[in-house]
Amino acid sequence: MARIVGGLTTSHVPAIGRAIDKGLQGEPYWKPFFDGFLPVHAWLKDVRPDVAVVFYNDHGLNFFLDKMPTFAVGAAAQYCNADEGWGIPVMPPFQGEPDLSWHLIERLVEHEFDITTCQEMRVDHAFTLPMKLFWPEGDCPVTTVPICINTVQFPLPTAHRCFMLGRAVGEAIESWESDKRVVVIGTGGLSHQLDGQRAGFINKPFDLRFMASLVDDPQWATRFSIHELVEKTGTQGVELLMWLATRAAVPGPVRKVHSNYHIPISNTAAGMMALEPAS
Ligand code: DHB
Ligand code: FE
DSSP: OOEEEEEEEEOOOTHHHHHHHHTOTTSTTTHHHHGGGHHHHHHHHHHOOSEEEEEEOOOSSSSOTTSOOSEEEEOOSEEBOOOOSSSOOOOOOEEBOHHHHHHHHHHHHHTTOOOEEESSOBOOHHHHHHHHHHOOSSSOOSEEEEEEEOOSSSSOOOHHHHHHHHHHHHHHHHTSSSOOEEEEEEEOOSSOOOSSTTTTOOOHHHHHHHHHHHHHOTTGGGGSOHHHHHHHHOTTGGGGHHHHHHHHHSOSSEEEEEEEEEEEETTEEEEEEEEEEOO
């Protein structure tokens, strides 16, 4: 059976793509952010995942406001990136893992998750930038299964529902007949609000409590309604649901491999965590 080697979470601000393109990783503005990933590169060399299952939210590249699935699972052989208008380079296509995609889809539907199955899917900055942050050198060495959670258009799924989705995904990965090693990735957050009267809103105490909860009390964030999460983290900070699903997918107690928290990148509290099963 397949094995989950751990969970990785990160923010996915588009400006990161420009910094990578221009080679600004060592500049004072960027260094505290990019340095946070160095221990994770060493960890990834050690645990050698073959496949990445990636929870993220599409921002309008694949789904637009006219059709917005709450949960969508990719089932393509390949996932293409495209220009979203940020002025960052389009990345080469990412290879899929259709056998795992279909296994996940079947198990999720069996577990009463009414997902949208996507045999074609374009991946935006929320997918591509984290892959480059975790694997900066050369071609992406893992195959991928993208899973989108809607955090863009209300109504959004509850934190509890996202936790249960993550748990079901984790159980499905572990029942996949394969000897492959799987890492689960979640991208988004942490606190940020890009628009409206509270534009620029950041909530460091809440972010740090949330990050700690993923290790010592994984269901802590499920006590909050979506509106409470927006109030505490901002309209886009609610992307932290991807972190929750990722934590839920990693079985049992976890050990923190590394974490980093840096304010601000653009208008965003940029966080990163690497977790692995404790046993
Ligand atoms: C920005 C966009 C995002 O999708 C995000 O999660 C954070 C920041 C931005 O435009 O700065
Ligand atoms: Fe985002």
